Amino acid sequence: MSETLSQYIRRRLTEARESGLQRTLRVVEDFNNAEVSIAGRRYTSFASNDYLGLARHPSVAAAARDALEKYGAGAGSSRLVIGDLSVHHELEARMAHFKGREAARVFATGYLANIGAICALVGPGDAVISDEKNHSSIVDACRLSRAEILVYRHLDMDSLREKLEQAKGCANMLVITESVFSVDGDIAPVDQVAELAREHGAWSMIDEAHATGIIGENGRGAEELFNCTGALDVVMGTLSKAVASQGGFIAGSRQLAELLINTSRAFIYSTGLAPAATAAALAALDVMEREPERRRRLFENVARVNEMAVNLGLRKKPSQTPIVPLTIGPEEEALRAFEAILDKGVIVPVMRYPTVAKGRACLRISVSCEHSASQLNRLAEALKEALS
Numbered sequence: 164m165s166e167t168l169s170q171y172i173r174r175r176l177t178e179a180r181e182s183g184l185q186r187t188l189r190v191v192e193d194f195n196n197a198e199v200s201i202a203g204r205r206y207t208s209f210a211s212n213d214y215l216g217l218a219r220h221p222s223v224a225a226a227a228r229d230a231l232e233k234y235g236a237g238a239g240s241s242r243l244v245i246g247d248l249s250v251h252h253e254l255e256a257r258m259a260h261f262k263g264r265e266a267a268r269v270f271a272t273g274y275l276a277n278i279g280a281i282c283a284l285v286g287p288g289d290a291v292i293s294d295e296k297n298h299s300s301i302v303d304a305c306r307l308s309r310a311e312i313l314v315y316r317h318l319d320m321d322s323l324r325e326k327l328e329q330a331k332g333c334a335n336m337l338v339i340t341e342s343v344f345s346v347d348g349d350i351a352p353v354d355q356v357a358e359l360a361r362e363h364g365a366w367s368m369i370d371e372a373h374a375t376g377i378i379g380e381n382g383r384g385a386e387e388l389f390n391c392t393g394a395l396d397v398v399m400g401t402l403s404k405a406v407a408s409q410g411g412f413i414a415g416s417r418q419l420a421e422l423l424i425n426t427s428r429a430f431i432y433s434t435g436l437a438p439a440a441t442a443a444a445l446a447a448l449d450v451m452e453r454e455p456e457r458r459r460r461l462f463e464n465v466a467r468v469n470e471m472a473v474n475l476g477l478r479k480k481p482s483q484t485p486i487v488p489l490t491i492g493p494e495e496e497a498l499r500a501f502e503a504i505l506d507k508g509v510i511v512p513v514m515r516y517p518t519v520a521k522g523r524a525c526l527r528i529s530v531s532c533e534h535s536a537s538q539l540n541r542l543a544e545a546l547k548e549a550l551s
């Protein structure tokens with residue numbers, strides 16, 4: 164006999180609890196990137212993706228307020244109906260320029276940008292070749308596209324070549340990788356990915372959610388870092404991390420931007436990005452350019468966190484990005500470590516299955532340029548007492 168809905172829900176929640184995979188929400192009452200207040204207690208947080216501390220920057224907040232006054236709270240409809248605002252076009256032109264591309268399209272979230280682009284590019288009969296550690300939004304997009312999915316070993320170019328050979332019989336092939344990996348914080352060799360794809364007649368796409376504003380001399384991302392701007396066919400990113408707002412984007416050729424308007428269901432059937440979020444992202448890009456010292460301070464803090472993690476024996480090698488994961492392993496153990504650090508007044512979020520593989524849970528430190536020396540010392544103390 165089948166279960167009732169409430170039996171089903173109870174069973175799934177019990178399974179999650181018993182395997183250390185239960186998720187809970189923590190209501191943040193007061194929030195200032197590096198300092199948060201939860202249930203009346205203050206914590207130092209290493210959990211936000213606001214790496215450059217722009218969410219509360221006066222110019223970003225003012226731009227959001229002005230757009231709210233000018234356009235109202237929402238875009239009112241899909242871009243293709245009547246929600247296509249001049250501020251969307253301003254941001255798209257700005258983002259295209261930032262990424263060295265002809266054009267860009269903004270989506271309501273980064274998750275939707277991946278869904279929207281991948282499903283517009285490949286379908287049944289095609290192949291998508293994806294790094295094994297790619298973000299769930301890429302995994303979901305690949306599944307939704309109904310293309311054949313071939314997964315290559317993380318950052319392994321020999322494995323990518325093998326999969327490209329295997330996919331030879333498919334109509335079109337798309338290679339996709341994150342440039343900065345959202346949990347491991349490592350960087351894909353995007354120049355080699357682009358070249359391998361081209362050699363095999365495949366298209367290439369990178370997800371720059373955690374690279375935009377962060378890596379490369381001017382924060383333009385992995386192509387700038389590897390000195391290969393324009394090498395990849397499609398560049399995806401979010402406005403929700405270093406850009407400190409909300410939304411996602413796809414940058415590429417003018418024709419690609421035109422195709423997305425015509426065939427990307429996530430673009431067509433979703434309300435245009437909120438005007439305040441759009442204007443905030445535009446202002447954040449301006450601040451990034453005007454205040455490069457934010458990136459310099461960020462990497463000084465990353466160096467300090469790397470030093471403490473290596474000295475405490477929690478990492479073998481320093482991370483090259485503001486994402487510094489500490490691998491724990493079993494889910495229950497990682498949860499206990501998270502709670503112990505929390506008890507010291509510090510938040511370092513725990514990443515568990517399905518975000519990472521089963522039994523490979525970790526604590527992920529996200530560093531911001533806004534972390535002060537005393538906040539970094541607090542992290543060092545908490546890690547030392549809880550983990551070493």
Ligand SMILES: Cc1ncc(COP(=O)(O)O)c(C=O)c1O
Pocket residue numbers: 272273274275277298300341345370372373401402403409410411
């Ligand atoms: C690599 C990667 N891609 C896509 C996304 C989705 O972005 P958004 O939060 O804007 O939906 C995220 C965010 O978690 C991410 O880390």
